[in-house]
Amino acid sequence: MVQDGEDLSHGKSIWGLKSLRSLGIFMVLLVLCLCYYILPYEFSDTWTSTVGLFIKDDNVSLTTPSAVTTQEPWKPPEPYCVAYPGKYHFIVNEPEKCQKENPFVVLLIPVAPSNKAARDAVRSTWGTEKLVGDKVVTLLFLLGVSTSNDSQKLHEDLLKESEQYHDIVQSDFWDSYYNLTIKTMIMMEWLTAYCQNTSYVMKVDSDIFLNVKNLVNLLQSAPKQNYMSGLVARGAVVLRNPNSKWYLPKTTFAPDFYPPYALGLGYVFSIDLSQKLVEAAQLVKPVYIEDVYLGLCMQHLRIGLTNPPNGGLFNVFPVDYNRCRYSKLVATTTRSLNDQVVFWKELQKPGPYC
Numbered sequence: 001m002v003q004d005g006e007d008l009s010h011g012k013s014i015w016g017l018k019s020l021r022s023l024g025i026f027m028v029l030l031v032l033c034l035c036y037y038i039l040p041y042e043f044s045d046t047w048t049s050t051v052g053l054f055i056k057d058d059n060v061s062l063t064t065p066s067a068v069t070t071q072e073p074w075k076p077p078e079p080y081c082v083a084y085p086g087k088y089h090f091i092v093n094e095p096e097k098c099q100k101e102n103p104f105v106v107l108l109i110p111v112a113p114s115n116k117a118a119r120d121a122v123r124s125t126w127g128t129e130k131l132v133g134d135k136v137v138t139l140l141f142l143l144g145v146s147t148s149n150d151s152q153k154l155h156e157d158l159l160k161e162s163e164q165y166h167d168i169v170q171s172d173f174w175d176s177y178y179n180l181t182i183k184t185m186i187m188m189e190w191l192t193a194y195c196q197n198t199s200y201v202m203k204v205d206s207d208i209f210l211n212v213k214n215l216v217n218l219l220q221s222a223p224k225q226n227y228m229s230g231l232v233a234r235g236a237v238v239l240r241n242p243n244s245k246w247y248l249p250k251t252t253f254a255p256d257f258y259p260p261y262a263l264g265l266g267y268v269f270s271i272d273l274s275q276k277l278v279e280a281a282q283l284v285k286p287v288y289i290e291d292v293y294l295g296l297c298m299q300h301l302r303i304g305l306t307n308p309p310n311g312g313l314f315n316v317f318p319v320d321y322n323r324c325r326y327s328k329l330v331a332t333t334t335r336s337l338n339d340q341v342v343f344w345k346e347l348q349k350p351g352p353y354c
């Protein structure tokens with residue numbers, strides 16, 4: 001949570017769509033409820049199985065009269081879950097990137113298709129650091145498809161951008177805030193398919209300042225398997241206020257606390273986990289909060305998260321620029337793309353850090 005610097009402007013159209021769809025489903029249900037009472041009882045099983053198409057995996061049984069007669073407006077049963085696993089396809093891909101570069105660590109950066117500015121900021125700063133000692137660092141941006149109107153033009157521009165930089169992987173799910181879990185799992189699928197020879201992966205948001213040298217140093221002494229680290233939240237409280245950006249209702253996730261998870265601003269893991277997490281995700285109900293979801297999958301796999309060797313390496317709140325401090329951290333959120341660029345450039349200047 002706290003980290004998903006995605007383009008929220010898509011939100012409006014999706015909510016519009018959602019409420020329209022909810023209304024549609026509500027009408028259908030209304031008709032079905034009426035039928036339930038009018039038609040002979042033996043038909044009701046058929047109806048409920050039809051309704052069951054909408055109410056996936058929910059404990060609310062429509063055969064119980066109390067559920068049918070409820071006066072509450074109907075709401076989608078699992079609004080905070082996402083469409084994963086799903087049959088998604090890569091429409092822009094770099095299938096040979098890892099084979100060619102043979103990286104030690106792959107940086108994967110989820111970004112909205114329209115957010116070229118963020119990609120360019122990364123490309124001009126920490127994205128240029130392709131080699132630390134003898135360790136190769138490979139970088140890829142991860143995109144879904146745009147939900148906006150101008151998607152045709154956007155797609156043409158993306159193809160050009162991809163041709164120029166060869167650093168874009170795009171899958172055909174809707175790129176939206178509530179679909180970030182899909183994005184993360186597509187990342188795991190991509191790694192499993194195309195990058196099993198790397199040692200480590202870092203998922204890092206595009207608005208992050210990343211100290212690549214420190215990242216590589218951290219990973220050089222990290223476990224080679226079953227390793228996931230970052231800013232690890234332990235005992236985080238599930239937010240039950242519907243107005244919260246990270247609200248999850250009890251009906252979707254009953255416990256009061258999340259299992260340990262690494263905050264999505266930037267987390268690292270050993271490559272073996274990509275496949276294990278893809279497999280776990282076939283069984284763990286997907287919630288829309290992507291980092292929490294990986295925590296749930298890790299819990300399912302019974303693999304613990306590793307704290308970084310010291311507390312200041314990963315920062316969820318922007319750290320004020322200080323040359324000494326920035327020379328020691330791995331990742332921090334920044335207040336703006338401009339800060340990200342300026343801080344990185346300043347740190348490259350010769351001279352003592354502290």
Ligand SMILES: *[C@@H]1O[C@H](CO)[C@@H](O)[C@H](O)[C@H]1NC(C)=O
Nearest residue numbers: 056057058059060251254285
């Ligand atoms: C219904 O809820 C119970 C207890 O909370 C749980 O064990 C069971 O798996 C749930 N069933 C479904 C279909 O989700």
Ligand SMILES: *[C@@H]1O[C@H](CO)[C@@H](O)[C@H](O)[C@H]1NC(C)=O
Nearest residue numbers: 098099100102103196197198
């Ligand atoms: C995998 O990595 C090893 C060690 O870095 C390297 O020798 C080998 O060529 C790589 N294989 C492929 C298929 O990239």
Ligand SMILES: *[C@@H]1O[C@H](CO)[C@@H](O)[C@H](O)[C@H]1NC(C)=O
Nearest residue numbers: 012013016147148149150151
């Ligand atoms: C979508 O495109 C049409 C025609 O180009 C335009 O009139 C409309 O305002 C656009 N809608 C949005 C939400 O951008």
Ligand SMILES: *[C@@H]1O[C@H](CO)[C@@H](O)[C@H](O)[C@H]1NC(C)=O
Nearest residue numbers: 014083172173174176178179
């Ligand atoms: C998530 O992506 C799927 C697949 O493209 C799509 O059907 C769904 O509407 C999207 N949901 C949101 C909230 O964008």
